[in-house]
Structures are given as C-alpha cells and as structure tokens.
Amino acid sequence: MISNAEDMMELHWLFDMLQHIDVGLVVLDENYEIKLWNSFMENHSGVSSSIAKERSLFDVFPTINKPWLERKLDNVIALRTPIFVSWEQRPHLFPFKSYRPITSMADNMYQNVALRPISHVDGTVKHVCLVVYDVTDVAINKASLSSANDKLDQLSKIDPLTQLHNRGSLDKILKNTFNTFQVSQKPCSLVMCDIDFFKKINDQYGHPVGDSVLRKVSRLIASNVRSSDFVSRYGGEEFVILLPNIDVDGASFFCEAVRKKIAATKIILPNQAGEVSVTMSFGVSQLSPSDKSVSEWLNRSDAALYQAKDNGRNQYVAVR
Numbered sequence: 343m344i345s346n347a348e349d350m351m352e353l354h355w356l357f358d359m360l361q362h363i364d365v366g367l368v369v370l371d372e373n374y375e376i377k378l379w380n381s382f383m384e385n386h387s388g389v390s391s392s393i394a395k396e397r398s399l400f401d402v403f404p405t406i407n408k409p410w411l412e413r414k415l416d417n418v419i420a421l422r423t424p425i426f427v428s429w430e431q432r433p434h435l436f437p438f439k440s441y442r443p444i445t446s447m448a449d450n451m452y453q454n455v456a457l458r459p460i461s462h463v464d465g466t467v468k469h470v471c472l473v474v475y476d477v478t479d480v481a482i483n484k485a486s487l488s489s490a491n492d493k494l495d496q497l498s499k500i501d502p503l504t505q506l507h508n509r510g511s512l513d514k515i516l517k518n519t520f521n522t523f524q525v526s527q528k529p530c531s532l533v534m535c536d537i538d539f540f541k542k543i544n545d546q547y548g549h550p551v552g553d554s555v556l557r558k559v560s561r562l563i564a565s566n567v568r569s570s571d572f573v574s575r576y577g578g579e580e581f582v583i584l585l586p587n588i589d590v591d592g593a594s595f596f597c598e599a600v601r602k603k604i605a606a607t608k609i610i611l612p613n614q615a616g617e618v619s620v621t622m623s624f625g626v627s628q629l630s631p632s633d634k635s636v637s638e639w640l641n642r643s644d645a646a647l648y649q650a651k652d653n654g655r656n657q658y659v660a661v662r
C-alpha cells in the first residue's frame with residue numbers, strides 16, 4: 343500500500359514537472375488529435391489545454407505544413423523510431439512569437455522538435471510525442487556570428503581607401519579567369535592604369551588631398567564598367583581592371599572612353615582648397631592561349647602601361 347501511495351506521489355510529481363517544464367510537450371494520436379498539451383504550449387500558443395485537447399493539431403494550427411508533418415508522424419508510428427527536426431531545416435514548427443528580451447532580434451521562436459513514438463502498455467505504437475525546444479538564442483547567435491563573418495570576409499577583400507577590390511581578391515579572380523580560359527577560350531582583357539604625376543598632387547596639396555583624388559578616380563572608373571567587370575586597386579595610384587568577354591580592341595575603346603572622362607573631370611578638393619584635374623595612362627592586353635601563367639598576361643599589360651608613360655602619358659597602349 344505504502345509503495346502504491348509513493349508511486350502515485352512520484353507520478354503526480356513527474357506529471358507536475360512535465361506540465362511546467364520549459365519545453366513544449368504534445369501527444370498526438372494516429373488521427374493527429376491532441377491528447378496532451380502542456381503549459382509551455384498553452385503559454386506560447388494562447389490555446390488552453392482544454393480547448394486544444396481532442397482537436398486535430400492541423401485545426402488548431404492551420405499554417406502547419408500538413409502533408410509534410412503527416413508524413414513524418416506516420417513514419418514515426420510505422421517505423422517506431424524518433425525523428426528530429428532542426429531549426430536549420432525548418433525555423434519553427436509552431437508559429438510562436440519570440441518573447442525573450444535578449445533575443446528580441448527574432449520575431450518568431452526558433453524550434454528544434456523531436457517526434458518520438460510512445461508505446462502503449464500492450465507494446466503497440468499509436469501515439470507520438472512532440473518535444474518542442476526553444477532554440478531562439480542559439481539561432482540568433484549563429485545568425486549574428488555568420489553575419490559578422492560575412493562582414494569580415496567582405497572587408498578582407500576590399501581596399502579601405504577606395505572601396506575597390508584589393509590585390510588579394512584580384513589575384514584570386516585572375517587565377518580563376520586563367521583556369522576558365524583554358525577551357526572556354528573566350529576573350530578577356532586586362533587593363534593596368536596609373537594616375538600621371540600623382541606624386542605632384544601629394545607634394546602640392548598633401549597626402550589627405552591625394553587620398554581624396556584616389557577615391558574620386560576610383561569612383562569614376564567603377565562607374566564606367568559593366569557589372570561583370572572587376573576593378574581593383576593594385577597598389578598606390580595603380581589600378582587593374584579585368585574585362586571578361588572583351589577583346590583587346592573592345593578594351594582599348596573602353597580605356598579611351600575612361601581616359602577622356604577622367605581628364606575632363608574637375609576634382610573638387612576638400613576644405614575649399616580649389617579643384618584639380620588628373621590624367622591617367624593605360625596598358626591593355628588580351629589573355630592569350632600561349633600565356634603559361636597569369637603573370638605573363640599581367641606583365642604584358644604592365645609593359646604596355648610603361649610604354650604609355652614613356653610616350654608622354656594621358657593615353658593607352660594596347661598589345662596586340
């Protein structure tokens with residue numbers, strides 16, 4: 343008798359704890375009717391246990407993907423094995439609001455859900471228990487970590503002064519372009535360009551003014567390319583522009599257009615220091631099947647740029 347009373351007490355305690363545990367507990371029968379609905383489910387859904395019980399889960403939550411969940415529940419019963427649905431596959435099963443102040447960045451509660459078969463005393467399985475875990479904190483932390491990583495990744499590819507791609511990302515894209523060219527053989531041109539007598543700007547107006555000229559020239563170049571082109575700061579006042587699907591004649595046309603625009607632009611200096619104009623010299627060459635490496639191609643455009651400087655600057659030289 344004592345043992346029976348103790349058992350009853352234990353059962354009562356267990357039931358009380360399950361009712362108030364900070365995890366959602368739902369028991370469904372084979373027809374998806376709710377047989378148990380603990381206080382976590384009541385608090386987050388606003389649906390009391392007395393209202394939820396004996397109703398189909400899909401009537402209480404019409405937005406749940408019925409065919410998908412039915413398939414899962416049927417499998418749990420037929421195979422007698424649990425199934426786990428992670429928030430990464432499906433952010434939530436139950437459309438609950440997120441209520442934690444620390445996770446206010448999320449409107450909805452992210453959930454991991456375990457679907458477990460429940461055996462009857464005779465060994466048959468006709469019920470499934472859904473265990474719903476609130477994993478909003480984990481999801482939000484992961485999302486902010488991945489957004490911070492994306493930002494860092496982005497920063498590592500960008501030149502901070504000009505906001506153009508930096509040398510590292512240029513090296514990567516040139517390598518990829520070179521490898522793709524071995525198969526596609528589609529024309530691709532590379533322009534190296536450099537501001538003429540830039541040292542004079544620094545000497546005359548100071549380094550900060552030189553910086554603002556670099557920024558302006560970068561914006562001018564970037565606003566004159568197609569979205570598939572790649573503009574990078576190679577170093578100092580030197581830039582490299584990659585023009586996919588453009589042969590050396592098309593690239594020459596592009597250089598001439600940009601050259602004219604830059605030469606015609608008056609750059610307003612900061613702090614009412616007046617205005618300056620700059621010119622640029624350009625060297626251009628096309629990737630050739632005989633190139634054994636990216637450097638051979640780069641060196642050709644570089645040599646053309648120095649030729650343009652030697653010829654008097656403010657011009658392009660193309661290697662054909």
Ligand SMILES: Nc1nc2c(ncn2[C@@H]2O[C@H](COP(=O)(O)OP(=O)(O)OP(=O)(O)O)[C@@H](O)[C@H]2O)c(=O)[nH]1
Binds near residue numbers: 537552
């Ligand atoms: N303001 C500023 N100047 C830079 C930066 N990087 C390089 N420079 C300057 O760019 C100038 C480049 O000078 P040079 O290589 O002699 O070239 P240049 O005066 O443009 O002459 P040419 O190229 O022969 O026409 C140097 O004075 C560098 O200090 C930068 O980030 N900001």
